[in-house]
Ligand code: AP5
Ligand code: MG
């Protein structure tokens with residue numbers, strides 16, 4: 001199973017990728033998570049990307065591509081993967097095709113989670129994330145346990161540094177200016193599955209599973 005998950009900030013990519021990882025047994029590869037981990041570890045990569053993340057801007061394509069190339073070369077990606085928040089520019093979409101070709105792989109589906117923009121700010125300002133197991137919470141409709149502890153592993157949950165109103169608006173603008181074109185790119189290739197991200201979490205996951213199953217069946221019919 002090789003999947004690309006697209007969608008604006010706060011559309012639920014991470015929430016759905018975590019469910020898909022469990023259901024399909026393939027790793028979630030989130031470029032945002034990789035960058036944040038590098039910043040937290042104060043690594044060389046972290047020093048290079050911190051200013052972009054803080055500003056809500058995209059990390060340059062060459063840096064992002066070399067990181068994804070390395071990640072896809074790891075053993076666990078051989079079984080498949082869910083690319084969460086990548087590609088985010090048309091050059092990245094073209095670049096990943098080349099990497100796939102080198103491995104002799106093809107994407108099974110590109111899923112686009114759409115969502116009305118007016119709910120995104122509240123989703124993101126209310127988000128909390130477990131720094132240890134990465135479980136994603138929402139203070140109103142999916143809160144962590146007592147004292148803000150992760151219900152899965154007991155670690156105190158965090159606010160993401162880029163989840164402030166100013167940076168959220170910047171990320172939304174960057175999405176419209178640079179990432180919306182990636183949706184068109186895949187739509188033209190007829191590879192896109194549209195999912196309504198405004199529905200309840202489990203319903204969104206149901207739609208994704210049904211669409212993937214339908215796609216698998218139609219591929220089998222063609223063979
Ligand atoms: P990244 O980490 O990818 O952030 P993003 O795209 O802004 O998306 P988010 O992670 O904020 O949202 P999400 O869609 O995962 O939503 P979630 O499931 O958490 O990127 C961060 C930064 O890294 C970028 O700004 C850039 O600097 C850099 N970067 C990353 N990739 C890059 C690339 N390829 N190239 C260049 N730079 C890159 O859910 C959000 C909230 O909503 C949560 O509270 C959740 O509980 C809630 N929620 C989810 N689903 C539902 C639902 N169905 N109903 C109600 N609430 C819901
Ligand atoms: Mg995410």
Ligand code: ZN
Pocket residue numbers: 130131132133134135150151152153154155
């Ligand atoms: Zn946890």
